[in-house]
Amino acid sequence: MKQLLYTLSALAVLATTACRKYVEISPVNVRQLKYTKDYQGLLYNSSQLMEKTYLYPLYASDEVWTADGTVWQTNLNINLGYAYCWLPKIWAETQEDPDYATQYQIIYNTNIVINEVMNSEGGTDAEKLKAYSEALVHRAHAYFTLVNIYAKQYDPATAATDPGVPVVLQTNFTSSLKRVSVEGVYNQIIGDLQTARPNLAVTSDVNTNPSQAAVYAMLSKVYLNERNFIKAGLYADSALQLKNTLVDLNAYAAAPTTYPNKSNDPETIFSKVVSSFVSTLPLSNEAVNLFDSVNDLRYRMFTQPGANIPVSNFTNRGTYKHRLANQGIYVGPKVPEIMLIKAECEARAGNTSTALTVLNNLRRKRFTTTGYTDLTAATAQDALQLVIMERRIELMGTGARWFDQRRLQKDNLISTVSRPFKGVTYTLAPGSNEYTFAIADKYILLNPEIEQTPR
Template identity: 30%
Template sequence: MKFLNIFSILLIVILTNSCSKEFLDAKPSSNIVVPQTLDDIQNLLDNEFVLNQTPALEHVASDEYYSRDYTTYQTLRVVERNAYVWANDVYQGASVVPDWDIMFTQIYYANVALEQLDKITRNSGNNNKFQALEGAAYFIRAYAYFHLAQTFCLPYDSLESKSDLGLPLRVQSGVDNVQQRATVEQTYNQIIADLSLASRYLEVNTIPGYNKNRPSQCAAFALLSKVYLNMHNYPSSLLYSDSALMRCHDLIDYNDLDTTDISPFSVYGTQNPEIVYRTVFILGYRSTSYNSSTTILDSTLYSMYLEHDLRRSIFFKRSPQNLPILKCLYQADGFPMFTGLAVDEIMLDNAECLSRLGKLSKAKDVLNTLLIKRFVTSYYTTYSSTNQQEVLNTILAERRKELTSRGIRWMDIRRLNREGSNIVLQRNVNGEMISLLPNSKKYAFPIPDYEISISKIAQNP
């Protein structure tokens, strides 16, 4: 596969820059640097420039923003411009599609780590670190496959996923091990299996303070909840969101933030207690940049924020043209958009599952616990509806507002349309209205052309 050439280069570069001198000296003539010790493997898995990125196509194609004008649209690079309008030929022969390549690089790193761990003797002195690395590798592989599935596979359906095209399931690092595409169901089964192992091996601890690029047991449970939510398995999603919230539940009170500050959140998000696992959008897309005066917030979304909703002034500001644009989310201005796992998302997953399962009192308790820290305290009125559909609709609306511009909206549209929400996406490009209909095959991006050519895997319909 083409991306395996990228793997070798990246692995050499990062280990050359991060591993011990003794480790590097031991492999002077090798064409690929292979980690030999637990510290080497830790350095490999700490490469956040590769491992802590997620596909940006999920955001480019969603309905949270629009390009300011046709002139701006024309300045976008080809892939972003085509993804924005859900074109039939998204890549137009592009030789690199990072949304595919980088995610499989992550899978390769995880496989290398697991294979090298098998060659290291486990003993009482290294067992804790051994388990933490093993759990991290399984988590990283699952996280990459989950995001690939949201980008390049059709949404999960209990019947159709048995035959819908999934992903090539690579669980070995061998460059000659070319896999054809599994089904969507098999892909999700692999993700769940990896996360089950990750949750078992990762230490029961608080979220790593300044190493939020490292997974934790809470992160594994949070991702399991997210996976099951996208599979419409609400009892399982509830179970794992409960497990996650037992381990990580701290919230920022937005009343304590300076709403006029250009960067209300801590630099890099390291001191943000809500962040469970930190990832960002893959770099290079205009629409995933903070403070871009050419990427305008969707007017329907902006109008959903009420007057005393602090998120309106913390998340957004006005452009020179007096249009709402994204200011920052969870990180200081100048850093890529946050796409990782956080307490607010876990709570909203939890509340949605509770409401769908008829546990309205608990659902409202979770929702109110979150929202009282998002509104000016003196103006917040406890949410108290007793109508199940109203409670669910309110929770879904809060998902849009709380989790905006984190790659989640695309996933939500996909799964909600499977349940009959009939969400239609529209773009106005130079006076032409372009629509993406519910459950369209275009909710799965095409596999890059070069991957089809080299690996001979099946293309999306």
């Protein structure tokens, strides 16, 4: 069946009208979808779109901070400022939420491939299955992003009834836009990933393309968020069996700008990036003090004083890793993150020695050879604390801390956060509704069936 392929240049919009639609489509470069290569092009030619994730959670995390009245605060985009202050409402009634819109735009593209590529012409069954499966992985990642921004943290006791996000699996505009439960969204994600895996390459030469290693890595993240630590650890193992290369920072300490860029970073399992350019993020004193400033090469390579970062507009230290290659902030699953999931699951299982072995294998590649010493822990709980600290250091500036703040409240590991902004001090307490972003009013006004997140 012939379908029109649209270059999707406008933002995604959930809407119900006489002609119901959930994606605004700009019909640029219209041609007909017919051949398998057309559907492959929808995935590969839109690789920049497919890589995009989120922006606003970066500014909400407790690792970002500046003193009151800095130029950084004055110049900060108004909506990012609202996210930085954890305000209940970030968007005016007429405004798009680009994080929300981008993920549904990705979902629209992937739904076209998933629903139509197997009936396309000119491709082998293997080629069709590969495109179908890659689309499933991208869709799963988009829903994982959405449910962890706009829904409550997965809680096994309440996930079946907590509202998640609308799940749209077709390309027509008549699907229900009611929010599926958090459990339902997670089940969809897991189902997509498990269906995709057998038809994918073990690893991919192009790290923006899904692979079996990427599926295992994503499943480890999904189950970690579900607090199913046994499965999270098993899938982390599976991912690391397929891809486990670590970069030794000692090889780049003398010339940090030679650090591998996005396309050839051997640690990257599945490339995903922040959805918009970020010059740098100012780091809180608490975050900076986690580093061994003398021996940890991440301190000197991946953070810099604000005065040394062009257009930083603050004086405290800021994030710098993404500036080395100027290719955006990487937030997709990488070998270090999956190692940290493995270490966390081992610590939670009481396997202190194994957790520390994994943790130290990572840290050994991050410290000067003369200044490195293994971490030790007397108990599994102590080991868990070390893993959480290492997550904060290794994943700093990627938004991972915001998602950890959400999930680690269950372990009583998150404290109340306060910070000043333009003369007012704002506070975020554990259990606050502001740990879940509201869905922009525009989408709810157009679609009354979408329930707003509790504020």
